[in-house]
Amino acid sequence: MFLWGTATAxxxxxxxxxxxxxxxxxxxxxxxxxxxxxxxxTGDVACDHYHRWREDVALMSGLGVNAYRFSIAxxxxxxxxxxxxxxxxxxxxxxxxxxLLAAGVQPVPTLFHWDLPQALEDRGGWLNRDVxxxxxxxxxxxxxxxxxxxxxxxxxxxxxxxxxFGYAMGVHAPGRFxxxxxxxxxxxQLLAHGRAVQAxxxxxxxxxxxxxxxxxxxPASQEEPDLKAADAYDVLHNRLFNxxxxxxxxxxxSAYTPxxxxxxxxxxxxxxxxxxxxxxxxxNPTRIAAPTGDGLPFSDAGITGHPxxxxxxxxxxxxxxxxxxxxxxxxxxxxxxxLITENGCSQPDTPTEHGTIEDEARVDFLDRHIAAMRQAMAxxxxxxxxxxxxxxxxxxxxxxxxxxxxxxxxDFATQxxxxxxxxxxxxxxxxxxxxxx
Ligand code: FCB
Numbered sequence: 001m002f003l004w005g006t007a008t009a010x011x012x013x014x015x016x017x018x019x020x021x022x023x024x025x026x027x028x029x030x031x032x033x034x035x036x037x038x039x040x041x042t043g044d045v046a047c048d049h050y051h052r053w054r055e056d057v058a059l060m061s062g063l064g065v066n067a068y069r070f071s072i073a074x075x076x077x078x079x080x081x082x083x084x085x086x087x088x089x090x091x092x093x094x095x096x097x098x099x100l101l102a103a104g105v106q107p108v109p110t111l112f113h114w115d116l117p118q119a120l121e122d123r124g125g126w127l128n129r130d131v132x133x134x135x136x137x138x139x140x141x142x143x144x145x146x147x148x149x150x151x152x153x154x155x156x157x158x159x160x161x162x163x164x165f166g167y168a169m170g171v172h173a174p175g176r177f178x179x180x181x182x183x184x185x186x187x188x189q190l191l192a193h194g195r196a197v198q199a200x201x202x203x204x205x206x207x208x209x210x211x212x213x214x215x216x217x218x219p220a221s222q223e224e225p226d227l228k229a230a231d232a233y234d235v236l237h238n239r240l241f242n243x244x245x246x247x248x249x250x251x252x253x254s255a256y257t258p259x260x261x262x263x264x265x266x267x268x269x270x271x272x273x274x275x276x277x278x279x280x281x282x283x284n285p286t287r288i289a290a291p292t293g294d295g296l297p298f299s300d301a302g303i304t305g306h307p308x309x310x311x312x313x314x315x316x317x318x319x320x321x322x323x324x325x326x327x328x329x330x331x332x333x334x335x336x337x338x339l340i341t342e343n344g345c346s347q348p349d350t351p352t353e354h355g356t357i358e359d360e361a362r363v364d365f366l367d368r369h370i371a372a373m374r375q376a377m378a379x380x381x382x383x384x385x386x387x388x389x390x391x392x393x394x395x396x397x398x399x400x401x402x403x404x405x406x407x408x409x410x411d412f413a414t415q416x417x418x419x420x421x422x423x424x425x426x427x428x429x430x431x432x433x434x435x436x437x
Contacts, residue, residue, distance in 0.1 A: 003385030005067030009113035012394040016050035020088040023079025025115035030173030041400025061103035064430040071113035081117035110154040126185035136195035143203035158213040159189040184262040194270035211279030218287045220301035225290035229298035233288045248272035279341035285319040309345040317368035324376035344389035346403035357420035
């Protein structure tokens with residue numbers, strides 16, 4: 001069955017950050033610090049999904065999706081990251097899973113979507129290798145409760161973005177500015193993934209995947225310095241996270257770090273445990289030029305000549321085809337089936353005087369990206385699912401509530417949900433789908 005779904009993440013929608021025994025996460029801490037998020041927005045209330053999940057499941061059932069990718073908040077399940085389990089946290093996801101199944105929607109949980117328990121950050125976060133084992137324990141705890149009803153699991157969301165934004169450039173939680181010294185945070189996330197794959201399978205999970213954020217990299221010119229820089233960017237954004245998982249080895253990292261002593265014997269074998277699917281989040285391509293002297297081995301040359309989203313991200317649907325066929329030619333038989341675990345766009349989405357949201361640009365975005373995915377499938381790429389980011393407008397990290405990605409509009413003052421035109425379009429689209437293809 002081809003999975004057609006929508007995606008969300010815990011900190012972006014749940015709210016209720018202080019309820020039912022949930023512990024603090026790095027995002028609670030970060031968002032509270034002045035100047036970290038736009039207008040000081042936090043996820044304290046977000047979409048209040050923790051209380052309104054029934055309504056949100058009904059929205060999905062009305063939409064006609066057969067799958068829902070959400071994330072489980074580690075600090076709801078283990079308030080201190082390890083040790084005592086908070087059963088009330090698990091109860092929440094237990095109820096959600098049952099409601100989804102009753103609505104004919106397959107639950108697809110992600111175990112880590114950036115909300116590390118603050119207690120683990122206090123011990124060094126992803127720079128501390130011990131966190132890998134604790135993640136495996138957490139995975140086992142959640143799976144012991146849910147694996148009887150949840151067939152497909154995703155370990156991590158976008159370890160690249162978490163490393164780059166959270167540890168290298170400090171624009172996401174935990175707000176560290178380590179530049180290339182952030183590399184151990186990549187390795188430890190990947191090792192945690194590998195250990196979690198073992199723990200999930202031991203607890204009865206039938207299928208396990210990991211979600212990477214991937215971008216086609218365009219050199220700004222065919223001149224040697226630009227080509228070299230583009231290759232360096234491709235290594236750090238794409239290959240650093242795909243090669244170890246799919247090939248059991250890292251690309252050459254000697255240009256970025258004097259020492260790889262954080263990689264120990266046996267780690268790569270753990271990281272490369274076979275997967276049932278690779279999740280791909282795709283938003284836009286990246287154009288890269290030679291370095292400008294700020295210490296990085298590349299610079300962002302920007303993309304012109306294409307429409308942009310409210311975020312300023314270029315809209316280039318054919319790049320989804322380029323990305324998928326590129327993965328297939330790079331990894332060949334080592335590439336497992338692919339799930340597009342996120343794709344979507346932010347738009348202003350201001351309600352009309354009649355209260356409707358006429359997000360034609362999103363309809364066009366989704367329509368053209370789905371067509372590009374199908375083109376890649378026609379060219380031989382095995383894609384098994386597509387999830388729209390996002391079901392609801394939500395807390396868009398450092399942008400707070402300023403970027404709206406939802407098929408459903410959320411009025412954050414009243415929590416009123418209004419399906420946008422794109423929701424109605426996707427609903428009609430789904431009626432026409434044979435879920436076997
Ligand atoms: C991805 C994140 C997701 C959301 C979208 C817009 O990088 O996984 O949480 O913020 O971008």
